[in-house]
Amino acid sequence: MAGAIASILQVGVIMSSVLIAYKVNSEAWNSILYNLFKIPLELIAIFGILGYLFYSFIFGALGALVAKTEDIGSSVGPIMMIFIVVFMISIFGLINGDSTVIKACSYITFASPMTMIVRVATGAVTLGQFIISALILITSTVLAEIGDAKIYRMDTLVYGNPIKLKNALKWLKSGK
Template sequence: MSTPTPTRPARPAVPGTAQATLLVAEREILSQLRTKSFVVSTVVMLALVLGGIVLTSLLGDRLGGGDTKVAVVPETAAVVADVDGLEAVDAADADAARELVESEEVSAAVLPDDAADNPLGFVVVGLDSAPEGVLGALSVSPPVELLDEADTSAGVRYLVSILFGAVFLFAASSFGGQIAQNTVQEKQSRIVEILLSTVPPRALLAGKILGNTVLAVGQIAAIAAVAVIGLVITGQDDLLGLVGAPVAWFVVFFLVGFILLAALFASAASLVSRIEDTGSVLMPVIMLVMIPYFAVIFFNDNDLVLTIMSYVPFSAAVGMPVRLFLGTAAWWEPLLSLAILAGSALLVTAIGARIYSRSVLRTGRRVTLSEALSKSS
């Protein structure tokens, strides 16, 4: 009687490249979402965005957004009725109007004056000094014709430009730095050797990029949603109409642009084996992230610089949305800029994958770029 030959357990199937990429991306996303620091920082940031919008609205109403109250009598009500910036407060007579001024319930009073040397027929009554704001509002100015009228004020232009640059800087540096840190930690602890026993290097890199891109774009979308809610509840719908389309384009440009930056962060970090050595290899990438932020601070009123920024791959995510907000970009320009950015992202990712796959398993001294890119590696 023959004994049956024991069968060996079947080896688990090796996942394909696409499946391995998704598994690594899922691992990156879940590990971040389970980190208290990530959750807390995200909630705090969203609260700051909402609080900043609400606070700005409240301060605007208190510090100059509201109209100046002026007491009027029936004879002078028409003088203030159609003046921007002034709110008429009815008084029964001149004495009642003066009492409102003395009690500081109004900033001034406009009363009838029949003096022969006063052709206007009314006088402005103040408390202890001339109410310059009321006098300025009542003064008659000639009409002004502008040959090249700006669509937005300088203050709003500067604020929106800074916001685009700051959000880009924060999201790109934080998530890009996380990719670099995870890459070096896995290499230093030799965990990467275990991962690469079942996952190809390019799939590991692609999964890291995909997972952190989902997290970064999700955070950007959350900021945009909270900003929209804040503008709606504070009644700033006019500003929402101006920034709505540029914000949507910003999310799209950031999605593609972050893939380029993520490949740079991961491939640069794979060249070293210790956290202490990441500063030198990441400095060029960090500079690429910081340049768009400082460029919009110093050159937000320079159309030539903004145009150049909108076509340079690492700054297009800031330059093009700012130009769309200002109305200086033609309809086809964001499409052309996005195509250039996508092509650059594909090229940089391919080069980054080559560097990553040839250096991620090499420990000890720092791997140079020439060694990582050479055919003999």
């Protein structure tokens, strides 16, 4: 959690300095980046930060399950594949932000941080849809954090062989 908060603060400082530098030199840039700074802060706060935290918790849990650094790639591979597929869906969604695929993905936790930004950018989202997707993402992020903490605690208490993801999920379900 501390690492995630530190990285969010670092990005905030970098973006603030970019904004200040752009404001000072906007005439030289001929206002070419003006639309970039009109992104709603609610969108960045909810879907940007929570999406980052959600993926951080998932990667943290998977990283806790490996014994050697060489095994991290195979552990996080499926999540990276999901991320890449969602990224591609989002890029193609820029053409039609009101498509059924983009609408459906904006309610799926793994996809909503990217697809909801596309839907807002294309103007194809209502306030109700935004709120429902945000609530799903908030709930999923909290659950991922709780699961991550339990998996990390479980992994540090068990010595010897690394815990398999299947066994960790069973232990989470049983409440041990």
